[in-house]
Amino acid sequence: DVKVTQSSRYLVKRTGEKVFLECVQDMDHENMFWYRQDPGLGLRLIYFSYDVKMKEKGDIPEGYSVSREKKERFSLILESASTNQTSMYLCATLGAAVRTEAFFGQGTRLTVV
Amino acid sequence: AQSVTQLDSQVPVFEEAPVELRCNYSSSVSVYLFWYVQYPNQGLQLLLKYLSGSTLVKGINGFEAEFNKSQTSFHLRKPSVHISDTAEYFCAVTSKTSGSRLTFGEGTQLTVNP
Numbered sequence: 723d724v725k726v727t728q729s730s731r732y733l734v735k736r737t738g739e740k741v742f743l744e745c746v747q748d749m750d751h752e753n754m755f756w757y758r759q760d761p762g763l764g765l766r767l768i769y770f771s772y773d774v775k776m777k778e779k780g781d782i783p784e785g786y787s788v789s790r791e792k793k794e795r796f797s798l799i800l801e802s803a804s805t806n807q808t809s810m811y812l813c814a815t816l817g818a819a820v821r822t823e824a825f826f827g828q829g830t831r832l833t834v835v
Numbered sequence: 836a837q838s839v840t841q842l843d844s845q846v847p848v849f850e851e852a853p854v855e856l857r858c859n860y861s862s863s864v865s866v867y868l869f870w871y872v873q874y875p876n877q878g879l880q881l882l883l884k885y886l887s888g889s890t891l892v893k894g895i896n897g898f899e900a901e902f903n904k905s906q907t908s909f910h911l912r913k914p915s916v917h918i919s920d921t922a923e924y925f926c927a928v929t930s931k932t933s934g935s936r937l938t939f940g941e942g943t944q945l946t947v948n949p
Contacts, residue, residue, distance in 0.1 A: 755937055762844065764925060764941035772935075780936065812879070816929065816937055823869065824927070824937055826879045 728827035745813030754796035841940035858926035
């Protein structure tokens with residue numbers, strides 16, 4: 723069974739804290755993605771990675787960074803959390819081969835107070 | 836750059852009525868297209884995908900979608916909906932190039948009323 727595991731379902735952090743969201747996959751997929759989901763805005767791409775140590779900015783990278791030291795792990799970092807980063811964060815993976823599909827983690831509901 | 840536009844943010848329908856959720860995409864290269872569904876308080880689940888071949892794609896739960904390259908559309912349809920189809924639906928696009936992003940639309944909330 724495919725597994726994309728996000729380290730926390732719920733997180734509450736204080737403004738200004740450095741926050742780490744972890745995502746681990748067992749699919750051996752090359753591509754990994756971080757999205758945030760907000761009502762009425764759909765899934766907005768923050769960052770993605772197509773290989774180890776490779777990363778690309780998505781549509782809303784400001785205030786975030788990422789790390790991919792190993793193929794199976796993709797971390798999202800909020801350098802200094804702010805209240806406007808309160809959201810649902812979703813990790814996804816996608817293989818590079820034909821006939822692939824994206825698989826999602828269950829999401830992390832982050833609240834910044 | 837690629838993008839996806841879902842033309843309706845909310846679609847209310849009555850049970851057993853047909854439904855169409857509209858999706859348009861833009862991309863300069865050949866694409867893969869997907870529809871995902873998200874039931875309340877759950878994760879995203881793949882409904883169907885277009886990779887190549889037949890432009891009419893059948894998915895789970897009686898849904899189907901038609902890829903129209905000339906109109907750059909990938910509309911989702913179901914001939915008769917059920918209450919249990921109430922959910923949010925997302926259209927997504929990725930390209931066949933390496934290092935490609937996976938871009939989603941804004942989502943369409945389908946509400947099926949009795």
